[in-house]
Structures are given as C-alpha cells and as structure tokens.
Amino acid sequence: MPLKVTKEMSSQLIKxxxxxxxxxxxxxxxxxxxxxxxxxxxxxxxxxxNPKLKVNPNILSTPDAPTVKFTFVxxxxxxxxxxxxxxxxxxxxxxxxxxxxxxxFEMEGKNVDDM
Numbered sequence: 001m002p003l004k005v006t007k008e009m010s011s012q013l014i015k016x017x018x019x020x021x022x023x024x025x026x027x028x029x030x031x032x033x034x035x036x037x038x039x040x041x042x043x044x045x046x047x048x049x050n051p052k053l054k055v056n057p058n059i060l061s062t063p064d065a066p067t068v069k070f071t072f073v074x075x076x077x078x079x080x081x082x083x084x085x086x087x088x089x090x091x092x093x094x095x096x097x098x099x100x101x102x103x104x105f106e107m108e109g110k111n112v113d114d115m
Contacts, residue, residue: 005095011049014041015112016073016098023058024066024082034066036087070094072101073115 005013022038024031042055068090069079078097080090105112 003092003095005092007045010095011045013095013098013102014046014053015050016101017050017070017094018052018073019054019056019069019071021056021058021069021071022067023060023064025060025063028063028066030083031066033085033087033090034068034082037068037082037090040087040091070097072098073112074101 020037020041022034024034026035038055038057042057047053066082067079068082069077071077078094080093082090085093102112
C-alpha cells in the first residue's frame with residue numbers, strides 16, 4: 001500500500017525543508033513535473049507552518065533540463081532532474097527523507113523548531 005501523507009503530516013514535515021529551488025523553461029514539455037511541484041509547494045499552509053521556507057522558482061530561457069532541489073535543515077540536499085520523475089514521485093521521496101529525519105531528530109532529542 002502506498003504511503004499516504006495527509007495535510008497535517010505535510011504541514012509538520014515541511015518544517016524540515018529550508019529552500020526549494022525549481023528551475024525550468026516554461027515552454028519545454030519536459031517541465032511538467034517541475035511546474036507541478038512548484039504549484040504544490042507554493043501554498044500558504046506551508047509558509048504558515050515554516051516561516052523560514054524559501055521557494056525559489058527560476059524561469060529559464062535556455063533548453064537546460066528542469067531541476068528541483070530541496071535543501072533541508074541539516075544542510076543536506078536532494079536534487080531531481082524532474083524530466084525523469086512525476087511530481088508525486090519527487091514529493092514522496094522528499095516526504096520519506098524528512099520522515100526519516102524526523103525520526104532521527106526525535107531519537108537525538110532535537111527539535112526542528114530550534115533549528
């Protein structure tokens with residue numbers, strides 16, 4: 001059974017993300033997933049849950065491949081060449097990463113709000 005991330009869960013998990021860089025050419029057919037990720041993460045609920053969150057759309061005029069890069073509170077990055085992934089696959093991979101990070105923080109007695 002696939003992992004189901006509810007609104008409440010995603011609002012908590014987004015606290016582990018600091019920066020989302022999304023680069024794409026809007027006229028390129030390969031950018032569908034990058035544009036969809038931008039649409040899904042650029043919502044007020046996420047900014048209310050994480051005031052430190054920065055979403056940086058970078059609109060390109062070159063034929064470069066679309067990319068989506070997440071930077072987390074621990075300094076690690078996760079970058080996707082979005083033409084190879086669906087938006088749901090990108091976000092699910094990010095949610096799995098931050099769920100593991102949430103577990104690690106809990107085991108170490110850290111609080112994401114203190115970072």
